[in-house]
Amino acid sequence: MSKPVFLLVPEWQGSDSSRAMQLTDGAALLREDLPRSALTEVAVPLEAGDALGTPVARLSSVLQARDATRRALAEIDATPIIVGGDCATSLPGIEAAARAHGDGLAVLWCNAHPHAQHPSTSPSGAASGMTLRHALGDGSPDLISPNPITPSQVTFVGTRAFDPEEEEFLRGKSIAMFGADDPDLKTSVMRRLKDAGATHLYVHIDLDVLDPAEFSAVHSAVPFGLSVSQLTEVIRAAVALLPLAGGAICEFAPSDPANAADNQPTVLRVLAALTSGSAA
Structure with missing residues (x-):
């Protein structure tokens, strides 16, 4: 892959947490660790925003952040890595990768949650x-991707917390799923990617994919997650196997300075794994 460009998108309006603003604190910390020469800061509205008569909370601000990210992506001739916000920030990155690579794109979904709710049932x-x-x-006509992917392009890694509505939607769809209890997680995921015949890779990472015993700077910790070693091993193998078309690291939400100091090195370790396929 080419050297990455980092898009700092400190969006919090897509989160359902009462502590969503902690995402802006996490983004500010990551800003200091990213190379200035490869950093693009995407303007995100300060206000909460309005649902615009839809079931999607704070939709107006989410749309503004989405459109600003799309514009930033259009100006980048490098591998984009989106960091610093809630999981909705990953959507324009997936869109861009799907537009560029079509059905040759594989999406590695490293997230405790599938995030497959419909606005009408969320x-x-x-x-x-x-x-x-x-x-x-x-989903919502305002947010539906103009370059949709198919279930067969998606691989769940560490996904383990499903709402009933999500289970119903995903039932029978060809999404492979691998968890922390897989005896050889890396081999299983690599086999899936090879069998899919993919040519490029998008890696979505919500940090709640990690086990709370190893990482606690998230809003919705879910037990029985991946170890840091499991996650980074899978990511390093994946980006060595396929060219990285883009990625996102979402939901770094430290609760206080001590929590940030304990967990920020893990975020940087995950980021290093994601960019380990970069050209020198």
Whole structure:
């Protein structure tokens, strides 16, 4: 892959957490660790935003952030890595990768949640929880991807917390799923990617994919997650196997300076794994 460009998108309006603004603190910390020469800061509205008469909470601000990210992506001639916000920030990155690579794109979905809620059934109305649904071409007309992917392009890694509505939607769809209990997680995921015949890779990472015992700077910790070693091993193998078309690291939400100091090195370790296929 080419050397990456980092898009800092400190969006919090897509989150359903009462502590969503902690994402802006996480983004500010990551800004200091990213190379200035390869950093693009995407303007995100300060205000919460309005649902615009839809079931999607804060939709107006989510759309502004999405459109600003799309414009930034259009100006980049390098591999884009989106960091610093909620999971809805990953949607324009998936769109761009799908537009460039079509059905040759594989999406590695490293997330405790599938984020496959529909606006009409979502308990929270949070755009973050609908990210994959919109990437698959279903959901709110305002957010549906113009370049939808198919279920067969998606591989769940560490996904383990499904709402009943998501289970119903995903039932029978050809999404492979691998968890922390897989005896050889890296081999299983690499076999899936090879069998899919993909030519390029998009890696979506919500940090809640990690086990809470190893990483706690998230809003919705879910037990029985991946170890840091499992996650980074899978990511390094994946980006060595396929050229990286883009990626996102989402939901770094430190609760206080001590929590940030404990967890920020892990975020940087994950980021290093994601960019380990970069050209020198």
